[in-house]
Every structure is written in structure tokens, then in C-alpha cells.
Amino acid sequence: MLKLRAVPLSVLLTIMCAATALAAPPPKLVLAIVVDQFRYDYLTRFRSDYHAGFDRLLTKGAVFTNARYEHYPTVTAVGHSTFLSGATPSMSGIVGNEWYDRETGKVVASVSDDSVKLLGAGGEGASPRRMLVDTVGDELKMARSGSKVIGISLKDRSAILPAGHMADGAYWFDPRAGSFVSSTFYFAELPAWVAAYNASRPADRFRGAHWLDRTLPSDTSVYAALEGSPYGNELVESFAERAIQAEKLGQRNVTDLLAVSFSANDYVGHAAGPDSPEVKEVSIQTDRAFGKLFGFLDGAVGMSNVLVILTADHGVAPVPEVNAARRMPGGRMPSGVVRKAVEAALIDKYGAGQWILSPSDVAFYFNRELIRQKKLDAAEVERTAADAARQVAHVFRAYTAEMLLHGTVDLEVGRRVMNGFYAPRSPDLYVLLEPYWLYGSKGTTHSTTFSYDAHVPVIFMGPGIKAGRFNQQISVNDVAPTLATYLDLETPAGSVGRCLSEILF
Numbered sequence: 001m002l003k004l005r006a007v008p009l010s011v012l013l014t015i016m017c018a019a020t021a022l023a024a025p026p027p028k029l030v031l032a033i034v035v036d037q038f039r040y041d042y043l044t045r046f047r048s049d050y051h052a053g054f055d056r057l058l059t060k061g062a063v064f065t066n067a068r069y070e071h072y073p074t075v076t077a078v079g080h081s082t083f084l085s086g087a088t089p090s091m092s093g094i095v096g097n098e099w100y101d102r103e104t105g106k107v108v109a110s111v112s113d114d115s116v117k118l119l120g121a122g123g124e125g126a127s128p129r130r131m132l133v134d135t136v137g138d139e140l141k142m143a144r145s146g147s148k149v150i151g152i153s154l155k156d157r158s159a160i161l162p163a164g165h166m167a168d169g170a171y172w173f174d175p176r177a178g179s180f181v182s183s184t185f186y187f188a189e190l191p192a193w194v195a196a197y198n199a200s201r202p203a204d205r206f207r208g209a210h211w212l213d214r215t216l217p218s219d220t221s222v223y224a225a226l227e228g229s230p231y232g233n234e235l236v237e238s239f240a241e242r243a244i245q246a247e248k249l250g251q252r253n254v255t256d257l258l259a260v261s262f263s264a265n266d267y268v269g270h271a272a273g274p275d276s277p278e279v280k281e282v283s284i285q286t287d288r289a290f291g292k293l294f295g296f297l298d299g300a301v302g303m304s305n306v307l308v309i310l311t312a313d314h315g316v317a318p319v320p321e322v323n324a325a326r327r328m329p330g331g332r333m334p335s336g337v338v339r340k341a342v343e344a345a346l347i348d349k350y351g352a353g354q355w356i357l358s359p360s361d362v363a364f365y366f367n368r369e370l371i372r373q374k375k376l377d378a379a380e381v382e383r384t385a386a387d388a389a390r391q392v393a394h395v396f397r398a399y400t401a402e403m404l405l406h407g408t409v410d411l412e413v414g415r416r417v418m419n420g421f422y423a424p425r426s427p428d429l430y431v432l433l434e435p436y437w438l439y440g441s442k443g444t445t446h447s448t449t450f451s452y453d454a455h456v457p458v459i460f461m462g463p464g465i466k467a468g469r470f471n472q473q474i475s476v477n478d479v480a481p482t483l484a485t486y487l488d489l490e491t492p493a494g495s496v497g498r499c500l501s502e503i504l505f
């Protein structure tokens, strides 16, 4: 025992994880699920209405009740890049859904890539090239010959980022074409089974479909509209079934990985908010979609051979008016207020000029050329701007690049903003609002480090996993190293999490 105590705890945990992983037979399929915008409390608040997929996960899985994201901003691209890489944005370089690119002077998206073409529709392609780190899928591809890795979602970033660089394909929905598309990053043309699936016009069956008191359009505008309805998830589920069938996922005596992200919940949630009947309904329909997928896998692969992992990419804030009515704090911040205060302070102190290059109210990129011309100290300019921002009502924190680079920040919020900071892409100043305050004149949104945005489900279910309720605080960054250990793979390069050895036999 004395000798054992001399071994660092992290080493011990790794050894324990490795030993248990070797004992368990490898699963035929890893099904890695993300629900886009799904707060942890959607599992508990709607529990009695779940009788299918969520019910199965909650009764047969290892359920983490206190999993959260440890980065800012809690948005789609960042959550999805964290999920199977274990990396924070400071490691992955995926610092937002989009960011201002100083080199080109343009806002770029997390997966935008003008060197590749879209397949299945016109327009610019997309790829994982901006992600600096790898995923468990990449480790699987490097270690095992024959393993396939595929990503599927309505959104490009949600299909691409969890799948990784070596994926056999990532597919997302194009609402203009009404079909699933990909890019030349993966192959020269869409696989025949994808073309055949699209030719059957699978989205057309939702023309005029009803949910709650709503009716989807009966013309081609149904393609965009179905994304914001439970039918968006139904469509993704049906495409996932087709992928499993066509690619023989989990049916070839190797371990395959299928990452599926369900985005309809996010579109519904932004418009209606977490307390709405719409969010309850789309959650219940998501439970049914998962039930259908698990039922299909029972037949195709056998669920006893499938490891399922479920999480969400972020939560969401209550609608400010709903909060106001129940005497809770918060409100709507008019756009431009912080920006004008910052701009005025910089002009007042350093003279006229276009000081702010980026369009955001939250992430400020300053004009470094102007700072050089005027022979100013960039850090001092940042401090002037931050001080001005802090004077604005309902500004909670202001972090300069200098503070984030040197770690001179508070532990509660600043540490998480540091985790989200990658200097070549991140802004010179981040300005965060008080809890429950948000920009935008209607609906609601997410991005903060507060629990309503950061607390999400993490559930593992399958062979070698101990079922039960696990109340310890974990981070979503722990998923990737746990999965890598479970599969006996190298840990993805940027992983900062720990192996959740408590759930492994």
C-alpha cells in the first residue's frame, strides 16, 4: 500500500482504466450522440414523459448528474469540438461558431473552408481543418485498420467536428437542396447510398406535417422549417439508420464510430425558450427518435454490442420576460451599448479612428495597425477599453487578451474564459453580461459559463459500463479520454479531461 501511494493518482487511474478496458470485449459500434441545446434539467423535468430512448439511457446507463463545460463561449461548434477531442478551445483552436479572422479581415466559421467544395448543393465547402487537435475517431482510425468513422447532423459543424480529420464521411442537411450534403474534403463525390437516399426526397414527407398547434409549409420552404421542428430530428435519425445499413457499421468485426448530432432542439429552444411547451414537445419527440434508433440497432447490431454516449453541446438561458414574470433577475441588453462606450473611450483617449474591427458586441478585435501607427501600447489600449466596458450597467466581467494570456483572472468565470482563449483567433477583449442577461430582442440564447448554459447530460450505456447515478462533478472534456481508455486507444492530442474510471468495469 505504501508503494502504491507513491504513485501519482492520475497514473493509478490510468492503469486502472487500462486494466478494466482490456477485460471488456470491444463494442462493435460506438454511437456518440449530441443533442443540440439540451440542458441537464430536461432529463429530470420531463422524466415522466420519457418512455423510449432517454428512458433506456436513464435506467441502463451511467448517468452523470453534474457534468458541465469548462469553457467560454458555450456554443455549438465549441461543444461539438470538445465532445470527442477532450480539448478546450485553448487547445483545439475552435473558439466559437465563428470568429473575426485578423489575416483576411473577415468573419470565418469554425468549419468554413474555401479550398473544398460542397457536394450535393452549390456553395462553399466545409472541413475540420481549423480544428488543431484530433478526436477519438481519429485515434480509432490510426490504430485499427477497417474501422469507420462517420458524422451526421443537420448542421455542418455538428457533423464535422465530432467526427474529426480522418472520418470516412460527414453529412449534414442543406435546407436549400432539401437533402444531405458533404464536401470534397472527404471524397470526390457523394457515396451512392447518399445519392440514392437524397433521390428518394426524404424531407418531402414532412410537407404540411403538424406538431403542437403548428403546421409545416407544404412548399419547398418546408426544408428550412423542418429544422425547427421535431421532424428535423426524425430526418437525421432516418439518415443515421441508412448510414448504419449502407456502411455496415458495427457489422464487420471491427469497432466503428457513428457521431450523430440532433439540432432541431436548438432551433426550437432559441425561439421558444426552456420553459415552453415547444421545448417539452421536442424533448419528448427526441426520446422517441432515440428509441427508434436503438430499436433499429437492436436488430442490425444488437444493443449489447453498442456503446452509447449522450451529451449536449450547451444549455440555454430562460427567456428574460419569463424570468421577469417570476421575479428572477436578468433582462435584454440593447445591442451596441457596450460597443459605443468602448469606442467613445478609445476615441476620447487616443483620437479618432476605426478602433474596433469586428462586428460583435461581446468579442472585440481592435485595430492593431492603428495602434502601431499611433505608437500605442496594445495592452494599455485593451485596459482602457475594458475599463469603459465595466462602467456599463449589467456588464459582469471584462477580460483583456493580456489578462487571459497571463492568467490574471478570477477562478469562477475567468478560468473558463481562459480555457476558451486561443490568442491567434480570440479577441483582444471579451465583455460578459450578468447572469440571465442576454443580447437579442426576442427568444433566448446561450454562450455563458453559468449553469443554465454549461450544465449538460453525460450518459454512457453499453457493455463494460456500470449503470447508475454518478453525482460527482465532471467536465465534458472527460468523455474523450474515457472513451479512448475504454477502446484501448491513445488519448486525443488536446485532451485535458480525466478518465471516468468509476463507470468502467
Ligand SMILES: [Zn+2]
Residues within 6 Å of the ligand: 036, 037, 075, 076, 077, 266, 313, 314
Ligand atoms: Zn448548439
